[in-house]
Amino acid sequence: MKSKSKILLSWSSGKDCAWALHQLRQQANVEVVGLLTTINQQNQQVGMHGVPADLVHLQAKSIGLPLWLVPLPWPCSNADYEARLQDCWEQAIQSGISGIAFGDLFLEEIRDYREKQLAGTGLTPLFPIWQEHRETAHLAKEIIAAGFRSRITCVDSRQLNPDFVGRDFDDDLLIQLPDSVDQCGENGEFHTFCYAGPIFSETISVRNGERLSRDGFQYVELLPSVHSHR
Secondary structure, three states: OOOOEEEEEEOOOOHHHHHHHHHHOOOOOEEEEEEEEEEEOOOOEEOOOOEEHHHHHHHHHHHOOOEEEEEEOOOOOHHHHHHHHHHHHHHHHHOOOOEEEOOOOOOHHHHHHHHHHHOOOOOEEEOOOOOOOOOHHHHHHHHHHOOOEEEEEEEEOOOOOHHHOOOEOOHHHHHHOOOOOOOOOOOOOEEEEEEEOOOOOOOOOEEEEEEEEEOOEEEEEEEEOOOOOO
């Protein structure tokens, strides 16, 4: 019997990487053995998503996979970024991992960059939810119908009304998104935090904290809710 290929999943904390994990777990020939997340060392948050590292740890615990945290300096040059990830690639190879999966949907330049990053490392880039025809409207509905629940944590105010930040990614929101905005936010219009769905053993209770503007983006501070059974 052929053994499964061990892979890491690039984990931003949002709905797309959550959906990617859901899809990968239905493939018989691969096994996701860890979640790879880059964290801003200064504010202990996930990049553009603005999600606190503590919440990402809760996700990993509920999913049942180890978190591979890659701390990044701030500001972070591209050279620094690539050097930190190169260390991670080497560690992955030593751990018997053969590929890195990404939740990218259709941006060719991003996919090309990932492939160039991994060229010659011995790791294969995987794109399990790639949309050849950019059919993200159908994908967005499919993610919601499957039971995934996500919160919008960041909005690019130049592409979308900042009032959308802090809202749940649901059918009502999809109806209200302007035609100019990709239904999955693939052009960077918005970013999410996934807190429930079939990949989780339990829902991660979160509440909205303060809103803040930074460099043309609107963020909401996500905070863990106090569980009623405590």
